[in-house]
Amino acid sequence: AQSVTQLDSQVPVFEEAPVELRCNYSSSVSVYLFWYVQYPNQGLQLLLKYLSGSTLVESINGFEAEFNKSQTSFHLRKPSVHISDTAEYFCAVSRDTGRRALTFGSGTRLQVQP
Amino acid sequence: GAVVSQHPSRVICKSGTSVKIECRSLDFQATTMFWYRQFPKQSLMLMATSNEGSKATYEQGVEKDKFLINHASLTLSTLTVTSAHPEDSSFYICSARGRRTYEQYFGPGTRLTVT
Numbered sequence: 001a002q003s004v005t006q007l008d009s010q011v012p013v014f015e016e017a018p019v020e021l022r023c024n025y026s027s028s029v030s031v032y033l034f035w036y037v038q039y040p041n042q043g044l045q046l047l048l049k050y051l052s053g054s055t056l057v058e059s060i061n062g063f064e065a066e067f068n069k070s071q072t073s074f075h076l077r078k079p080s081v082h083i084s085d086t087a088e089y090f091c092a093v094s095r096d097t098g099r100r101a102l103t104f105g106s107g108t109r110l111q112v113q114p
Numbered sequence: 115g116a117v118v119s120q121h122p123s124r125v126i127c128k129s130g131t132s133v134k135i136e137c138r139s140l141d142f143q144a145t146t147m148f149w150y151r152q153f154p155k156q157s158l159m160l161m162a163t164s165n166e167g168s169k170a171t172y173e174q175g176v177e178k179d180k181f182l183i184n185h186a187s188l189t190l191s192t193l194t195v196t197s198a199h200p201e202d203s204s205f206y207i208c209s210a211r212g213r214r215t216y217e218q219y220f221g222p223g224t225r226l227t228v229t
Contacts, residue, residue, distance in 0.1 A: 032216060043120075043207060043222040044158075051216065090157060099171075100216060101148060102209075104157045 002027040002093045006105035014113050015083055021076040021108045023065075023091030033074040034092040034102070035065055044090065050074065051096075061085075086112045116142045118210050120221035127198055127228055135193045135224045137208035143188035144210035148218060149181075152205040164191050198228040 003026045013019045025031065032051050036044040048059040055067040065076045074091060091105040117140040127133050137147060146165050150158040162178075164170040164185035172178045180202075182194040191210075195202055205225050209218040 036220075043118075044209075044220040046217065049217070094216075096216075099146065099163055100211075101160055101163055102158075102218060103160070106157045107155075 002031060002095065002103045004091050004093050004103055004105035006091055006108050008108050009106065010109045010111065012111045012113060013081055016080045018079050019077065019081050019085075019110065021089050021091075021110065023074045023076065023105060025072050025074065025091070025093045027072075027093060027095075030096045031093045032096050032100070033065075033067060034094070035063070035074070035076050036090045036092060036104075038088040038090065038107075040087075047076075047089070081110070081112050083112050083114060085110060116140075116210075116212070116217075116219040118144075118208065118219045118221040120206075120208055120224050122224060123222065124225045125227070127226070129199055129228055130197055132194055132196045133198055133226060135195075135206055135208075135226075137191045137193070137210065137221050139189045139210040139212075139219070142210075142212045142219075144191070145188065145213045146211045147185055147191040148209045148211075149183060149191075149193050150207045150209070152207060152223070154205075158207060161193075195226065198226070200228045202226065203228045 005024045034049045035047040037047045050067045058064045092102045094100040119138045121136045149161045152158045161176045162170045162172045170183035185191040207223040209220045211218045
């Protein structure tokens with residue numbers, strides 16, 4: 001079985017400041033890693049994913065995450081946040097075989113302040 | 115991108131009644147659909163996985179007789195909450211995945227309130 005730990009339940013940050021949302025996972029098999037974003041009263045949207053290859057993955061809106069196998073981490077970063085980035089962010093993991101159901105972390109609320 | 119819809123978006127029902135939630139993949143064939151439950155300010159918990167034309171696989175602790183899942187076609191899965199009680203009030207989210215792909219596309223969710 002897999003598990004995901006998001007240590008920070010809330011991260012307040014000022015606009016244009018950098019941010020890092022932490023994610024650690026546990027698994028005995030190879031996995032895929034994902035970050036999803038959920039805006040208020042909306043469903044989840046895929047932000048970025050790691051399947052294989054380059055350990056640094058980027059999204060179209062400036063977020064990036066780096067897969068670190070030795071530390072079993074997949075932290076999400078953005079060098080300069082906007083008010084519109086305020087949302088709930090979920091890290092998730094799935095096996096790379098089989099039904100590939102997602103296991104989610106508990107989520108991190110990013111609150112960007114002016 | 116792929117679109118998944120859910121209907122209804124909100125539903126309020128009386129205790130003891132049953133509620134059906136639909137999940138549709140609008141522009142792709144979903145061979146696998148997943149149903150999640152999300153409590154306020156908490157993460158998503160996988161309830162069950164359904165493959166088109168076969169019985170759903172339920173996660174440990176989820177009552178299959180209470181949460182009936184049907185995946186009758188490649189574009190439609192339904193979740194029926196039978197004999198609903200106030201503790202069943204939650205945000206129910208479905209996701210769908212096509213054949214030979216890894217990515218799940220999520221619906222907007224259904225907020226169920228049982229009074």
